[in-house]
Amino acid sequence: MLAGDYGPATKRAMEILVALGKIYAAEGLVPVASVQVAGVSYGNLGQAGLEFIQEWAEQGARVRVPTTLNPAGMDLEAWEQLGVPEEYAQCQLKIIDAYRVMGIVPSCSCTPYLVGNRPDLGQHIAWSESSAVSYANSVLGARTNREGGPSALAAAITGRTAKYGLHLEKNRQARHLVQVNCALESVADFGALGYIVGREVEDAIPYFRIDSPGKPGPEELKALGAAMAASGAVALYHIEGITPEANAHTVLADDAVPVIVEGLDEGYEALDGTAQEIDLVWIGCPHASLRELAQVAALLGGRPTRAKLWITTARAVLGEARIRGLVETIERSGGQVVADACLIGAPVQEMGLSTVATNSAKAAFYLHGHHHLEVRFGPLHRCVEAAVKGRWPG
């Protein structure tokens, strides 16, 4: 591959892997079961990124393993009615076309594990998208580093990745023991916890002992991981009694640093602002599951909304929700289920939005940081109330 026998596109991909292998002193290359590619949103990629993806596709880049795609900056079908500028939309569609030429499934979701790209315990994969990396490593027990866009593509094109970091058993040990002594009652609570712990441990691996009734489900776990990957760079966490590798004898270092969490105020204070009028309520960061769509539909209870209400999800989940009548229920209230898209990297300001409410700690973190937006952060039922009233509930 490196010699160019498989063409220039594969040669370039292999050069990337070999260089990363050198930089990180990898134990060679390892075959990967699947790839998740980031670098899709035109807002993040820009013209240079678009040209690069097109050039690689024209050179003959084709994927060798099942490969899925991160969200785009818009719904690929309903962009016009959502007010996305024409010029942006055309560039975004060109990016998707180039990926399609490479043989990548345009799943356009940050939750590939909800729509068919779900690796098994112990499998090597090469994923980008920090929240998906966290979920795959932690909840599924697959093995991946945090790949960037080009390095994930290189893995897809060669079917291999450099074997270092979290691909190796010895590097999956936790050196922080996080004892949580407060109740965790919602996805927002898990997000607030993730925000706090991510800031504390940065890029390390935390091992959680959670003293709260009830077991976190997939929605809580994806919120926790997404928040830790945003406020820190956590790519793997363990929760005792919950995640598959969480065995104190094998993955918890003897001299682990204790971190004690007695409450979530620090997280809520950092992420929740003071705006009263709400322009937009955004649910679905990471992309909403079917269960979350059902919860929104039930909370709306047929009431009309004053603020915009967008729930971002994968197109496959949208299809399933439509069959179950959930999309119709949400739309009847004035809400919109948006497929393919992420609002981080979408032309939000051009759409005239200035205050956003969300139950996602990750969304709150990035919207604060990047878009000069006013953000309210709280549990799902309060977000839905804000959508109905057009005001953050007191």
Add this chain to the structure above:
Amino acid sequence: MKLIGRAIKEARAEGEALVSHEPLGFFGGVDPETGVVIEPGHELEGHCIAGTILVFPRGKGSTVGSYTLYRLRKEGLAPAGIINARSEAVVAVGAIISEIPMVDSIDLSQIQTGDEVTINGDTVEVVRPAQRS
């Protein structure tokens, strides 16, 4: 003088050295339309990197920086070659996708701005112009 390092993007390049003693980030750090370093307070702020052998300890910053290097290359404003003490993923990937010869594991104290430098695979040859030595 000959220095031996590791080839990150194996190729040949020659040019005049532009040396930074601080890490350099390309996304937000270099203007892709002019090739000028724009990071406020950076040692190379105001210098154009186009056509130089760009010498800096390591990269820093957003992963989008790989694409910034690619854009510079497309605009004809990329450095002719890159020399790092210790490379990291963003610049390494950027150099490969932009086909900019790059070598690391080099003792940077041996190179000064204005030196005539040739990169050839893992080898760096440094010639100091007579009037400056």
